[in-house]
Amino acid sequence: xxxxxxxxxxxxxxxxxxxxxxxxxxxxxxxxxxxxxxxxxxxxxxxxxxxxxxxxxxxxxxxxxxxxxxxxxxxxxxxxxxxxxxxxxxxxxxxxxxxxxxxxxxxxxxxxxxxxxxxxxxxxxxxxxxxxxxxxxxxxxxxxxxxxx
Amino acid sequence: xxxxxxxxxxxxxxxxxxxxxxxxxxxxxxxxxxxxxxxxxxxxxxxxxxxxxxxxxxxxxxxxxxxxxxxxxxxxxxxxxxxxxxxxxxxxxxxxxxxxxxxxxxxxxxxxxxxxxxxxxxxxxxxxxxxxxxxxxxxxxxxxxxxxxxxxxxxxxxxxxxxxxxxxxxxxxxxxxxxxxx
Numbered sequence: 001x002x003x004x005x006x007x008x009x010x011x012x013x014x015x016x017x018x019x020x021x022x023x024x025x026x027x028x029x030x031x032x033x034x035x036x037x038x039x040x041x042x043x044x045x046x047x048x049x050x051x052x053x054x055x056x057x058x059x060x061x062x063x064x065x066x067x068x069x070x071x072x073x074x075x076x077x078x079x080x081x082x083x084x085x086x087x088x089x090x091x092x093x094x095x096x097x098x099x100x101x102x103x104x105x106x107x108x109x110x111x112x113x114x115x116x117x118x119x120x121x122x123x124x125x126x127x128x129x130x131x132x133x134x135x136x137x138x139x140x141x142x143x144x145x146x147x148x149x
Numbered sequence: 150x151x152x153x154x155x156x157x158x159x160x161x162x163x164x165x166x167x168x169x170x171x172x173x174x175x176x177x178x179x180x181x182x183x184x185x186x187x188x189x190x191x192x193x194x195x196x197x198x199x200x201x202x203x204x205x206x207x208x209x210x211x212x213x214x215x216x217x218x219x220x221x222x223x224x225x226x227x228x229x230x231x232x233x234x235x236x237x238x239x240x241x242x243x244x245x246x247x248x249x250x251x252x253x254x255x256x257x258x259x260x261x262x263x264x265x266x267x268x269x270x271x272x273x274x275x276x277x278x279x280x281x282x283x284x285x286x287x288x289x290x291x292x293x294x295x296x297x298x299x300x301x302x303x304x305x306x307x308x309x310x311x312x313x314x315x316x317x318x319x320x321x322x323x324x325x326x327x328x329x330x331x
Contacts, residue, residue, distance in 0.1 A: 009270075009328040011293075011321050018294060019271045020188045022181075026198075031176050034205055035169075041206065 155221040162212050172209055179222065180205075182295070183229050189290040190233045192279065200236050204229040223304045230287065230305060237283060270328075277327035281320055288313055289320035 134144075153161065153174060162171035183204060188197040207228050215224060278286055287306070291297045292313075299310040306313070 009325065011325055011328075014270055014274055014328075016293070017271065018185060018189075019268075019275065020185070020192065022184055022188075023194060027180060027184075030180060030201075031173055034176065034202055037202055038206055038209055 156217070159212065159215060159217060159221055172212070175208065175212075175221070175225070176205055179225055183225070186226065186229055186290070186295060187233050189278070189294055190287065191236060192275070196236065200229070200232050204232045207232070219304055223301065226305045234283065234287075273328060274324070277324040280327060281323060285316050285320045285323075288316040289324070292317050 153171075158171050158175055158178075161167050162175075180201065184197060184201055187200045187204075188194065191197055191200065204225070208225055215221070219227075278289060281289060288302065291302050291305075292299070299313050302308075302313050303310045308316075
Protein backbone atom coordinates (compact mmCIF):
# COMPACT_ATOMS: atom_id res chain seq x y z
CA UNK A 1 0.00 0.00 0.00
CA UNK A 2 1.51 3.38 -0.96
CA UNK A 3 2.74 5.50 1.95
CA UNK A 4 2.76 2.57 4.35
CA UNK A 5 5.98 2.07 6.28
CA UNK A 6 7.70 -1.29 5.57
CA UNK A 7 7.42 -3.72 8.46
CA UNK A 8 10.47 -3.56 10.65
CA UNK A 9 11.80 -6.95 11.69
CA UNK A 10 12.20 -7.33 15.45
CA UNK A 11 13.99 -10.15 17.20
CA UNK A 12 10.80 -11.47 18.80
CA UNK A 13 9.25 -11.82 15.33
CA UNK A 14 11.80 -14.44 14.39
CA UNK A 15 10.90 -17.97 15.48
CA UNK A 16 13.47 -19.12 17.95
CA UNK A 17 14.99 -22.31 16.66
CA UNK A 18 18.47 -23.66 16.40
CA UNK A 19 19.44 -24.28 12.79
CA UNK A 20 22.95 -25.36 13.79
CA UNK A 21 22.34 -29.05 14.16
CA UNK A 22 24.88 -31.73 14.95
CA UNK A 23 25.19 -34.40 12.23
CA UNK A 24 22.99 -37.46 12.59
CA UNK A 25 24.43 -39.94 15.12
CA UNK A 26 27.17 -37.56 16.19
CA UNK A 27 26.55 -38.00 19.91
CA UNK A 28 26.13 -41.78 19.72
CA UNK A 29 29.81 -42.51 19.42
CA UNK A 30 31.05 -39.24 20.88
CA UNK A 31 31.94 -40.67 24.31
CA UNK A 32 33.81 -43.55 22.70
CA UNK A 33 35.79 -41.21 20.45
CA UNK A 34 36.53 -38.99 23.41
CA UNK A 35 37.92 -41.93 25.41
CA UNK A 36 40.02 -42.98 22.43
CA UNK A 37 41.52 -39.52 22.26
CA UNK A 38 42.15 -39.40 26.01
CA UNK A 39 43.87 -42.81 25.84
CA UNK A 40 45.99 -41.62 22.90
CA UNK A 41 46.98 -38.42 24.69
CA UNK A 42 47.81 -40.27 27.89
CA UNK A 43 49.92 -42.82 26.04
CA UNK A 44 51.72 -39.98 24.27
CA UNK A 45 52.21 -38.21 27.58
CA UNK A 46 53.64 -41.35 29.18
CA UNK A 47 56.04 -41.53 26.29
CA UNK A 48 57.08 -37.90 26.40
CA UNK A 49 56.22 -37.25 30.02
CA UNK A 50 59.11 -39.24 31.52
CA UNK A 51 61.22 -37.11 33.83
CA UNK A 52 63.86 -35.30 31.81
CA UNK A 53 66.68 -36.98 33.71
CA UNK A 54 65.41 -40.35 32.47
CA UNK A 55 65.01 -39.44 28.82
CA UNK A 56 68.34 -37.62 28.76
CA UNK A 57 70.26 -40.17 30.82
CA UNK A 58 72.78 -41.22 28.17
CA UNK A 59 73.39 -37.64 27.02
CA UNK A 60 73.87 -36.59 30.63
CA UNK A 61 76.34 -39.43 31.24
CA UNK A 62 78.35 -38.33 28.22
CA UNK A 63 78.27 -34.69 29.29
CA UNK A 64 79.31 -35.62 32.84
CA UNK A 65 82.23 -37.71 31.55
CA UNK A 66 83.42 -34.85 29.35
CA UNK A 67 83.07 -32.40 32.21
CA UNK A 68 85.00 -34.69 34.54
CA UNK A 69 87.72 -35.08 31.94
CA UNK A 70 87.91 -31.32 31.48
CA UNK A 71 88.11 -30.72 35.24
CA UNK A 72 90.79 -33.40 35.57
CA UNK A 73 92.82 -31.91 32.73
CA UNK A 74 92.47 -28.43 34.20
CA UNK A 75 93.57 -29.75 37.60
CA UNK A 76 96.66 -31.29 36.10
CA UNK A 77 97.53 -28.12 34.19
CA UNK A 78 96.77 -25.83 37.10
CA UNK A 79 98.05 -27.65 40.15
CA UNK A 80 100.92 -29.90 39.13
CA UNK A 81 103.84 -27.47 39.66
CA UNK A 82 105.92 -27.77 36.49
CA UNK A 83 107.31 -24.32 37.16
CA UNK A 84 108.13 -25.22 40.73
CA UNK A 85 110.11 -28.21 39.50
CA UNK A 86 112.15 -25.95 37.32
CA UNK A 87 112.45 -23.41 40.17
CA UNK A 88 113.68 -26.19 42.46
CA UNK A 89 116.25 -27.15 39.88
CA UNK A 90 117.39 -23.51 39.66
CA UNK A 91 117.37 -23.32 43.42
CA UNK A 92 119.52 -26.45 43.71
CA UNK A 93 121.94 -25.09 41.12
CA UNK A 94 122.11 -21.79 42.93
CA UNK A 95 122.84 -23.48 46.22
CA UNK A 96 125.57 -25.57 44.65
CA UNK A 97 127.22 -22.71 42.79
CA UNK A 98 127.19 -20.07 45.54
CA UNK A 99 128.12 -21.79 48.69
CA UNK A 100 130.92 -19.42 49.56
CA UNK A 101 128.98 -16.11 49.49
CA UNK A 102 126.58 -15.45 52.32
CA UNK A 103 125.79 -12.68 54.73
CA UNK A 104 124.34 -13.91 58.01
CA UNK A 105 123.30 -10.40 59.16
CA UNK A 106 121.43 -9.62 55.93
CA UNK A 107 119.61 -12.92 56.16
CA UNK A 108 118.59 -12.36 59.79
CA UNK A 109 117.33 -8.85 58.95
CA UNK A 110 115.30 -10.26 56.10
CA UNK A 111 113.55 -12.76 58.33
CA UNK A 112 112.87 -10.16 61.03
CA UNK A 113 111.22 -7.82 58.50
CA UNK A 114 109.07 -10.62 57.02
CA UNK A 115 108.08 -12.18 60.32
CA UNK A 116 104.33 -12.32 60.53
CA UNK A 117 102.52 -10.98 63.62
CA UNK A 118 101.31 -14.53 64.29
CA UNK A 119 104.91 -15.82 64.53
CA UNK A 120 105.45 -17.85 67.66
CA UNK A 121 108.76 -18.41 69.51
CA UNK A 122 108.79 -21.87 67.94
CA UNK A 123 108.60 -20.30 64.46
CA UNK A 124 111.48 -18.02 65.28
CA UNK A 125 113.56 -20.91 66.65
CA UNK A 126 112.81 -22.92 63.51
CA UNK A 127 113.77 -19.99 61.27
CA UNK A 128 117.01 -19.51 63.17
CA UNK A 129 117.83 -23.20 62.81
CA UNK A 130 117.20 -23.00 59.05
CA UNK A 131 119.38 -19.92 58.73
CA UNK A 132 122.13 -21.50 60.73
CA UNK A 133 121.96 -24.59 58.57
CA UNK A 134 122.13 -22.58 55.37
CA UNK A 135 125.03 -20.50 56.70
CA UNK A 136 126.93 -23.58 57.76
CA UNK A 137 126.36 -25.09 54.34
CA UNK A 138 127.72 -21.98 52.59
CA UNK A 139 124.52 -21.34 50.65
CA UNK A 140 124.10 -18.05 48.73
CA UNK A 141 120.95 -16.78 50.39
CA UNK A 142 120.56 -13.81 48.02
CA UNK A 143 120.12 -16.22 45.08
CA UNK A 144 117.72 -18.35 47.06
CA UNK A 145 115.59 -15.29 47.77
CA UNK A 146 115.64 -14.33 44.11
CA UNK A 147 114.51 -17.82 43.12
CA UNK A 148 111.73 -17.91 45.71
CA UNK A 149 110.29 -14.60 44.52
CA UNK B 150 19.72 -45.31 35.79
CA UNK B 151 20.49 -43.57 39.06
CA UNK B 152 20.34 -39.78 38.73
CA UNK B 153 23.34 -38.30 40.48
CA UNK B 154 23.54 -34.72 41.64
CA UNK B 155 26.53 -32.64 40.53
CA UNK B 156 28.14 -33.00 43.94
CA UNK B 157 27.69 -36.76 43.88
CA UNK B 158 29.24 -36.95 40.43
CA UNK B 159 32.26 -34.96 41.58
CA UNK B 160 32.61 -37.14 44.68
CA UNK B 161 32.26 -40.28 42.58
CA UNK B 162 35.00 -39.04 40.27
CA UNK B 163 37.30 -38.07 43.12
CA UNK B 164 36.78 -40.58 45.86
CA UNK B 165 35.38 -43.90 44.83
CA UNK B 166 37.73 -44.92 42.12
CA UNK B 167 34.92 -44.71 39.62
CA UNK B 168 36.47 -41.96 37.62
CA UNK B 169 35.43 -43.31 34.24
CA UNK B 170 31.83 -43.95 35.19
CA UNK B 171 31.46 -40.48 36.71
CA UNK B 172 33.12 -38.90 33.71
CA UNK B 173 30.84 -40.70 31.27
CA UNK B 174 27.80 -39.49 33.19
CA UNK B 175 29.12 -35.92 33.10
CA UNK B 176 29.79 -36.16 29.36
CA UNK B 177 26.33 -37.55 28.66
CA UNK B 178 24.69 -34.89 30.79
CA UNK B 179 26.39 -31.86 29.26
CA UNK B 180 27.66 -32.76 25.79
CA UNK B 181 24.66 -31.48 23.83
CA UNK B 182 24.38 -28.19 25.68
CA UNK B 183 28.12 -27.66 25.36
CA UNK B 184 27.96 -28.53 21.67
CA UNK B 185 25.25 -25.92 21.04
CA UNK B 186 27.13 -23.34 23.09
CA UNK B 187 30.37 -23.85 21.15
CA UNK B 188 28.74 -24.27 17.75
CA UNK B 189 26.84 -21.02 18.14
CA UNK B 190 30.19 -19.26 18.57
CA UNK B 191 32.27 -20.95 15.84
CA UNK B 192 29.44 -22.16 13.52
CA UNK B 193 31.49 -24.91 11.90
CA UNK B 194 30.75 -28.47 13.06
CA UNK B 195 34.31 -29.85 12.81
CA UNK B 196 35.72 -26.96 14.82
CA UNK B 197 32.96 -27.46 17.37
CA UNK B 198 33.83 -31.14 17.64
CA UNK B 199 37.49 -30.32 18.31
CA UNK B 200 36.70 -27.67 20.90
CA UNK B 201 34.15 -29.89 22.63
CA UNK B 202 36.67 -32.72 22.90
CA UNK B 203 39.37 -30.35 24.18
CA UNK B 204 36.94 -29.04 26.79
CA UNK B 205 36.02 -32.49 28.05
CA UNK B 206 39.63 -33.66 28.08
CA UNK B 207 40.39 -30.69 30.32
CA UNK B 208 37.52 -31.72 32.55
CA UNK B 209 38.94 -35.27 32.72
CA UNK B 210 42.39 -34.00 33.60
CA UNK B 211 41.38 -31.34 36.10
CA UNK B 212 38.25 -32.54 37.85
CA UNK B 213 40.39 -34.02 40.64
CA UNK B 214 41.51 -30.47 41.46
CA UNK B 215 38.04 -28.92 41.16
CA UNK B 216 37.51 -27.05 44.44
CA UNK B 217 33.70 -26.85 44.10
CA UNK B 218 33.66 -23.10 44.64
CA UNK B 219 31.17 -22.93 41.77
CA UNK B 220 28.84 -25.67 40.62
CA UNK B 221 30.09 -28.25 38.14
CA UNK B 222 28.00 -26.95 35.27
CA UNK B 223 29.42 -23.42 35.65
CA UNK B 224 32.97 -24.76 35.83
CA UNK B 225 32.61 -26.88 32.69
CA UNK B 226 30.86 -24.07 30.81
CA UNK B 227 33.68 -21.72 31.74
CA UNK B 228 36.23 -24.17 30.33
CA UNK B 229 34.19 -24.52 27.13
CA UNK B 230 33.88 -20.75 26.79
CA UNK B 231 37.61 -20.22 27.30
CA UNK B 232 38.45 -22.96 24.83
CA UNK B 233 36.10 -21.40 22.28
CA UNK B 234 37.47 -17.90 22.72
CA UNK B 235 41.04 -19.22 22.48
CA UNK B 236 40.12 -21.00 19.25
CA UNK B 237 38.58 -17.84 17.79
CA UNK B 238 41.62 -15.75 18.75
CA UNK B 239 44.03 -18.31 17.31
CA UNK B 240 42.00 -18.43 14.09
CA UNK B 241 42.22 -14.66 13.91
CA UNK B 242 46.02 -14.91 14.04
CA UNK B 243 46.37 -17.72 11.53
CA UNK B 244 43.53 -16.86 9.20
CA UNK B 245 43.78 -18.03 5.63
CA UNK B 246 42.18 -14.82 4.37
CA UNK B 247 43.59 -12.01 6.52
CA UNK B 248 41.76 -9.34 4.52
CA UNK B 249 38.46 -10.67 5.91
CA UNK B 250 37.30 -9.96 9.45
CA UNK B 251 36.66 -12.96 11.70
CA UNK B 252 32.97 -12.12 11.52
CA UNK B 253 33.00 -12.27 7.71
CA UNK B 254 34.84 -15.58 7.84
CA UNK B 255 32.29 -16.92 10.31
CA UNK B 256 29.49 -15.71 8.12
CA UNK B 257 30.95 -17.54 5.10
CA UNK B 258 31.44 -20.62 7.26
CA UNK B 259 27.77 -20.48 8.09
CA UNK B 260 26.65 -20.15 4.47
CA UNK B 261 28.87 -23.07 3.44
CA UNK B 262 28.08 -25.33 6.39
CA UNK B 263 26.38 -28.54 5.29
CA UNK B 264 24.81 -28.96 8.71
CA UNK B 265 22.90 -25.67 8.63
CA UNK B 266 19.20 -26.37 8.40
CA UNK B 267 17.54 -22.96 8.73
CA UNK B 268 15.52 -20.90 6.31
CA UNK B 269 16.51 -17.51 4.88
CA UNK B 270 15.54 -15.51 7.93
CA UNK B 271 17.37 -17.91 10.24
CA UNK B 272 20.41 -17.62 8.06
CA UNK B 273 20.21 -13.85 8.19
CA UNK B 274 19.83 -13.96 11.96
CA UNK B 275 22.93 -16.14 12.24
CA UNK B 276 24.84 -13.76 9.99
CA UNK B 277 23.77 -10.89 12.22
CA UNK B 278 25.02 -12.83 15.25
CA UNK B 279 28.27 -13.60 13.45
CA UNK B 280 28.76 -9.87 12.82
CA UNK B 281 28.69 -9.10 16.56
CA UNK B 282 31.92 -8.55 18.44
CA UNK B 283 33.18 -11.67 20.22
CA UNK B 284 32.02 -10.88 23.78
CA UNK B 285 28.64 -9.53 22.66
CA UNK B 286 28.12 -12.63 20.54
CA UNK B 287 28.85 -14.79 23.55
CA UNK B 288 26.39 -12.90 25.75
CA UNK B 289 23.70 -12.87 23.08
CA UNK B 290 24.10 -16.58 22.38
CA UNK B 291 23.94 -17.58 26.01
CA UNK B 292 20.92 -15.44 26.71
CA UNK B 293 18.90 -15.80 23.50
CA UNK B 294 19.62 -19.30 22.26
CA UNK B 295 20.55 -21.05 25.50
CA UNK B 296 18.11 -19.03 27.63
CA UNK B 297 20.56 -18.86 30.45
CA UNK B 298 19.88 -16.75 33.53
CA UNK B 299 21.98 -13.61 33.90
CA UNK B 300 23.18 -14.88 37.29
CA UNK B 301 24.55 -18.08 35.72
CA UNK B 302 26.10 -16.11 32.88
CA UNK B 303 27.68 -13.81 35.42
CA UNK B 304 29.30 -16.77 37.20
CA UNK B 305 30.60 -18.23 33.92
CA UNK B 306 31.85 -15.02 32.36
CA UNK B 307 32.93 -13.29 35.60
CA UNK B 308 31.00 -10.19 34.54
CA UNK B 309 28.34 -8.30 36.50
CA UNK B 310 24.71 -8.93 35.58
CA UNK B 311 24.30 -5.20 34.84
CA UNK B 312 27.10 -5.28 32.27
CA UNK B 313 25.65 -8.46 30.75
CA UNK B 314 22.18 -6.91 30.41
CA UNK B 315 23.65 -3.83 28.73
CA UNK B 316 25.71 -6.00 26.41
CA UNK B 317 22.65 -8.08 25.47
CA UNK B 318 20.60 -4.97 24.85
CA UNK B 319 23.25 -3.57 22.47
CA UNK B 320 23.51 -6.92 20.72
CA UNK B 321 19.75 -7.06 20.11
CA UNK B 322 19.78 -3.53 18.67
CA UNK B 323 22.64 -4.36 16.32
CA UNK B 324 20.95 -7.57 15.20
CA UNK B 325 17.67 -5.82 14.46
CA UNK B 326 19.50 -3.15 12.48
CA UNK B 327 21.30 -5.85 10.53
CA UNK B 328 18.05 -7.71 9.86
CA UNK B 329 16.45 -4.56 8.48
CA UNK B 330 19.29 -3.69 6.15
CA UNK B 331 18.57 -4.24 2.45
